[in-house]
Amino acid sequence: MEKETLKFTPRTDLAIEIGALLKEEHDDDNYEIEGVQIDTNTQPVFKKTHITILNEAGASAMGKPVGHYITLESQELKENDPEAHKKIIQEVSETIKSLLPKTKETLNVLVVGLGNRQATPDTLGPYVTDKVLVTRHIAQFVPEAIDESVCHLSSIAPSVMGLTGVETSEIVKGVASHIKPDCIIAIDALGSRSASRINTTIQISNTGISPGAGIGNKRKQLNEETVGCPVIAIGVPTVVDAATLVNDTMDCLIENMMMETDNNALLNMLNDLGQQEKYSLIQEVITPVMGNLFVTPKDIDEVIVYLGNVIANAINIAVHPGITINDVNKYRY
């Protein structure tokens, strides 16, 4: 088991899933991960899980840097339910606010919408970029037109390396070196290891993000070290890969069949494999044939609008002192 943990490459960007994987591997639902603190809080509309990676031991166990990882889970996220969304906006905005630097009255915030505008499940980031209230140019060119009710917000959607030919982190770095923001808020669509998480989970962390990790390859990080200011990352899983889908289905299938058969070499063999090994096996088989397929809900166009509005509103409320929950959907640009 030790060896396995060492070669463990998490195929998820969600800290909450890594925690669950570790518990699974130790076959112990109450397994405590050293150096990691987990608090949960269940509300009528959402469940909030706050994972704090306290030290290097925790970082090594989780495969993620020291810092805060807050997850909100809500089935209503993918429904057209403005009342529920208002509650989620409130919670997300408070979470963002708690992670913002406290150094200044009027922050200079750069919102970065990661992802590809040409592939629907990957448009979440650019959508948010289009919807936050952008003020930096007004502060700069017509300062008399705004007051302290707004911070200095700018926003870019740097597209993806396959379309630009440039590492996304380098575009952000280039722009940030000019703007010198106090804080970057980066939004990205993620992949998940569970179909049930698609469009129902928001993760907010203060440890940066890997552009394109969800859908493309893992690339250079956007974090305080690379861009020179704190990076708050907001991610929502909008796709699962084909291998995850097969893996989950096979698990269900085997479980169902288990009851009907006793002596079963394949079953035993599959069960002897760790989760990660089984997934790798499936991935190996699936890649040549279906490597560029993705799995997403039919109504993804519509759901991106809900998710994007939730996140854009939450950012507006968190960063602009004068905007409150009563202004939901009031500011689009």
Add this chain to the structure above:
Amino acid sequence: MEKETLKFTPRTDLAIEIGALLKEEHDDDNYEIEGVQIDTNTQPVFKKTHITILNEAGASAMGKPVGHYITLESQELKENDPEAHKKIIQEVSETIKSLLPKTKETLNVLVVGLGNRQATPDTLGPYVTDKVLVTRHIAQFVPEAIDESVCHLSSIAPSVMGLTGVETSEIVKGVASHIKPDCIIAIDALGSRSASRINTTIQISNTGISPGAGIGNKRKQLNEETVGCPVIAIGVPTVVDAATLVNDTMDCLIENMMMETDNNALLNMLNDLGQQEKYSLIQEVITPVMGNLFVTPKDIDEVIVYLGNVIANAINIAVHPGITINDVNKYRY
């Protein structure tokens, strides 16, 4: 086995796949289906398979009406390869022409683009609708502006029942009852039972089509009986369902594992199941969790443009006497 054939509900709209399924079930690659004639023709760029269902015996075996089902298979369909596309356009246009009614000099043709403009893999039909050369209104209102080089073409994209509240076949019937076309050409994105067919196969048939069969539920047919004129259907698989993906992957997986193990109850059990039964089993397991997921390539936006241009050009050349292969991409409206 007889019983199984009776309850056989093909989960594919492609005659070529049904043929393959029947051969598989009889475990005989040379199995001849009674009442069905199959001709193949392999060209450098594409493979053409012409399945003729000759009589009721064939119709019953295939689960499809008597008529012609011509399939073109080409990997180049999903690539940006204008030269290959030109060859495919030529072949598709000749196939369409061979199925058109020969009753008149100047045909009155209604092109129907089935599918949902809001879900990318389902936009093929509406895309073609937008690209064929529409002339009927000119013939009607400014007849002096056109000559016999064009037929009278009109085109509609009736959307899907989930968005309109109206059975799609009824919208087409309503419009056709006014236009009184000599022939309808209906284009739809289909589902396939094989991931490798996605965006690489075009089926042209003269027996009508079920709007939404590929992605939604099976609905009322569009065919000569329901709309009062011959219906040429052009379909391209652009998605596979999640169950197909799992099924195909498990087949690979089991095949790989077979070599490593002898005594295996699950394997034996799965192998004892017919293809159709295994698929149904997987579907049963997958539906509650992932029922509304679809699986499609990442570059589907781009590929729909290739496919749509191939089909729209092929229709223009087939129906308008004065348009030839040299006019490819010249007419968009």
Add this chain to the structure above:
Amino acid sequence: MEKETLKFTPRTDLAIEIGALLKEEHDDDNYEIEGVQIDTNTQPVFKKTHITILNEAGASAMGKPVGHYITLESQELKENDPEAHKKIIQEVSETIKSLLPKTKETLNVLVVGLGNRQATPDTLGPYVTDKVLVTRHIAQFVPEAIDESVCHLSSIAPSVMGLTGVETSEIVKGVASHIKPDCIIAIDALGSRSASRINTTIQISNTGISPGAGIGNKRKQLNEETVGCPVIAIGVPTVVDAATLVNDTMDCLIENMMMETDNNALLNMLNDLGQQEKYSLIQEVITPVMGNLFVTPKDIDEVIVYLGNVIANAINIAVHPGITINDVNKYRY
């Protein structure tokens, strides 16, 4: 002047503008048009004008059929102002309700979104079609899933004749002959004779509509006579034509210059022309060069969303007994 009234071809679909034109021509702001009753009601957010054409004398004077023409004017319509929009939704929904047939408990309503999805200022109708709560198919196929809180609503976007080759009114007639609705609600983007009306005026009438009259040519009417049921038309001017723009600007220009010069043959000549003659003169000059140009605000994409949401919500509230102003933006499909 009599002759002029005879050849008067109103270049506007707004009854309120025709009324104003007539007053202008009589050079009398209190001019009463025979057979026409005009009531106005000014509220904080909007101004409502209810024009009733009472009889044939009124119809002949106005160049429009006998019936009700209610206009709401509000600058807030084109702003991102959800509170103001709520008030407008309330008023529009009550106006629609007052025009609906009272024959049945559960109405069968067909919403028709006129216009071209490919030209932004003309997408208002299709946008509304996508946003109203469609229920007819559920009532038909899973009646147990719905109750009397919703009516039977279907919706189509028949596109424009230039793209389909079919007169739009004929598509609607074809579909209506199958659905047999109790009432059609048709939405269209209009042209206006005044740039200041763009995106700030909603007209609701119960006398039908000419598809494409605003942007293309005048075509066959959609009205009770042609489709067999009452037609409520909802129109918003989203463009002005180039000639209107020039006309209005020249008026300003001449007015400004008047003060500076006395003896002026051109001025006198232009002033001697009636409004309609001057417009025709400009149109004649402008058409060869700029005939296919349109004039629209830069933020039209955004404003169509506001307008479309206002109208879709108003329709939902007016026709579905169980939907109220508290459900605003809850139902998108």
Add this chain to the structure above:
Amino acid sequence: MEKETLKFTPRTDLAIEIGALLKEEHDDDNYEIEGVQIDTNTQPVFKKTHITILNEAGASAMGKPVGHYITLESQELKENDPEAHKKIIQEVSETIKSLLPKTKETLNVLVVGLGNRQATPDTLGPYVTDKVLVTRHIAQFVPEAIDESVCHLSSIAPSVMGLTGVETSEIVKGVASHIKPDCIIAIDALGSRSASRINTTIQISNTGISPGAGIGNKRKQLNEETVGCPVIAIGVPTVVDAATLVNDTMDCLIENMMMETDNNALLNMLNDLGQQEKYSLIQEVITPVMGNLFVTPKDIDEVIVYLGNVIANAINIAVHPGITINDVNKYRY
């Protein structure tokens, strides 16, 4: 006249229009502008005008920096005419090639698509960005996958300041400081002073560009001084402003009326005004009412595709040694 030249603010980005304006002001069609050389070349499909601003005298007269301004005019640009487009692509690619730095075998080129993806007439730049063959990331990460047939091309669409809050030139500068390109090719939709130029004129220059000058306000230049490498600018007028439209129409109108009247103070007054003064007068009148309106053809969506494909193909052929006119439309990414 001297004074006028001093306060002359060209309301056009097209050197060819400035030249024409100067000739008009001197009322001399053969007027030679000091320090400016003009060569024209009329081909069957297009007319090419090569304006060279030779020195400071020319720069001051033209209000533009010393350098080359090549204009191609062709009515076929706005038509669906692939054969004509091929000839234009050839000429544009040769023009670009003549302006590229000759310093290296394998150039490092950054393509910058200026403009706003959310306003159709302004999407030309981003469209080209999406269509050029991007290779830089392949050269960097999988160098073995490419050979000397392609240069190192990257591309960005930095959006507009109103949406990002950041001066566009600063985003480009930030990215360029990382990529260190040998040359930037910037594409932008422009405004024109003549409705007849819309979508029929391409200007290629080697003196940089002002992002947003066409549609928004004049902003900081992108040129060798600001970004550290030569900037080739490719511009196409896709809109005229409302004032231009009115101005041009009034000119026609007055010309028509001139014949009918002799003694006319307004006409004399208007004719006494210089072109620039008349335009300013109209603009003053028009701005309060219609300041944010733009004028564009109805089929602008379609025409942007033609223009974008012409420019993207021309760039691919000019910069990638292995791509020729035979590969037209082969490379989209």
